[in-house]
Amino acid sequence: MPTRALGPFEVSAIGLGCMNLSHAYGQPPSREQAAALLHRALDLGVTLLDTAALYGFGANETLVGEVLASQRDRFVLASKCGMQGVDGVRVIDGRPETIQATCEDSLRRLRTDVIDLYQLHRWDKQVPIEDSVGALADLVRAGKIRSIGLSEVSAPTLRRAHAVHPIASVQSEYSLWTRNPEIAVLQACRELGTAFIAFSPVGRGFLTDVALDPAAFDAKDIRRAMPRFTPSHLAANAALLTGLREVAHEAGCTLAQLALAWLLARGEHIVPIPGTTSIAHLEENLGALPITLSPAQLARLDHLMPPSAIHGGRYSTQNQSEVDTEEF
Template identity: 65%
Template sequence: MTAGPGRTPRRIGPFDVPAIGLGCMNLSHAYGVPPTPEAAARLLRTALDQGVTLFDTAALYGFGGNEQLLGRVLAGDRDRIVLASKCGMTGVDGRRVIDGRPETIRHTADRALARLRTDTIDLYYLHRIDRQVPVEESVGAMAELVAAGKVRALGLSEASAATLRRAHAVHPIAALQNEYSLWSRNPEQGTLAAAHELGVALVAFSPLARGFLTSAPPDPAGLPAADIRRGMPRFDDRHYPANLALRHELARIAEDAGLTLAQLALAWVTSRGPHVVAIPGTRSTAHLRENLSVLDAEVPEEALHAAGLVLNSSTVHGPRYHEATLTEIDTERCGRAG
């Protein structure tokens, strides 16, 4: 039997989207020197031509630069796409700041609309839960954006099942975006099931484990100084060699199934439920096509099962983030993986 995601649309609030969209962060943010504007635009146009409809950005990415990029490149095709962005975490004086106050959310939304060159954002997430502000207040302000016609649907990011339920009681939540991959299983501690129960899409960011589950895994020693993976325990000297050994096993499973490792990893994530949508990011048009090709691939169920046994929250080495970062994230923790 096969279990690829196929071409059947998946639902995010009022929108139908393919099981795989595009995370746009790395075109402007987090992974060292970004591509040139021309290369970034080429990647976005290729994604559109290949049938991607869900494009995911945030005010934080490039401190507004990513929203400007999408606005510049995609504004002319606005009616063809589902445009998602985020508030509640922005760049202030060169620093990342979590701020879920209603007045900040309203200001961030107005700036996002201008950068994105649109009158309405299709899906607007609270990027992080501000522990100084009740989530009901933050979501209440976002609900006002819906009432004003500035936003069509609401989402949360890096939030727990309990927080999802609290937010959903204020205004329907269309999507919950949490990290989910073979090596990050936190959604299995509650949010995957809660999202399904409430009719909420689970949007999986970093489904390829920040490049680890691709044909060219990063060399931690060669990462640029500004690459966020330099500060992630799974990529440090204590843990990375053991994780590479697990990756070698996964690569053999993928090869035996006639798949690339990225295809296997994306098929695994999207097989976790009909409400799961993956948003891998890439700077390579070749990798983009490889990722999207899994929509038409035949994926043996036994390969998915074997992959899940090899790499999971019990076998991965190192937590997702260092403790200081984990304290500002609301998601459930799982096992020694954090």
């Protein structure tokens, strides 16, 4: 298993986003199915598992803790604070006292005495980033967490945070159809020695060989509120996949593997964390690791799917207002 640096850790070059096992895309799998997938990921050499207090309003951390507490030394545990469920409602709260309380709750659910990478899920714009990162730094000094990450922040915010305490990682959406990190934050990460964790690296299922039908999405599927998944936008975006499939065929891989191989080629500091509920898809995703795309193929992919060709925003107006990332 090839590895990449993430703060003080060496982690598998492809990690696992655990959100899907409890949250976001409709009915989650059974506990038995989720446990089987987590165990299979470890057996295949995945050493970065990413969860959050938000996912399932604590259920995802509880799942990871119950299933893997006895194997805690086999993986780097990443979780998030600053956005969680309060009385059944999603709340962004980056106040130091809330971060400290959330960490205690996460440690209990995860059945561990330390979280390896604790990330601010969203910057609460009512709280200076320096205050939130200061609270995380206090948790490092207390031995509750080992390193600090941020999610969905811009390059200037990253630099402000890094001045308070070294930032091990920035986690944001990044894929062939979401190129916003290329505006500034990827370069800022390179300069600061910060890893970049790419979530939704296969476009929430768009960059796969499975044709998506918005009408078939579960009522609780978060893609229903995302503009680029509306039928008209999705149809326009799907037309872009024809050229990508040609490159995948030439490279001898699936579309998902192509998307992951492209990401891995964008920089040694990038660690994709595809999520899935399927062991077959987990194995398919890890099959991207030995694929090396030629400079000509990488250039073709950039030409086939530039940011200007994508129809629809990635978030609703409300959710977009909650992130700090640069936008095209």
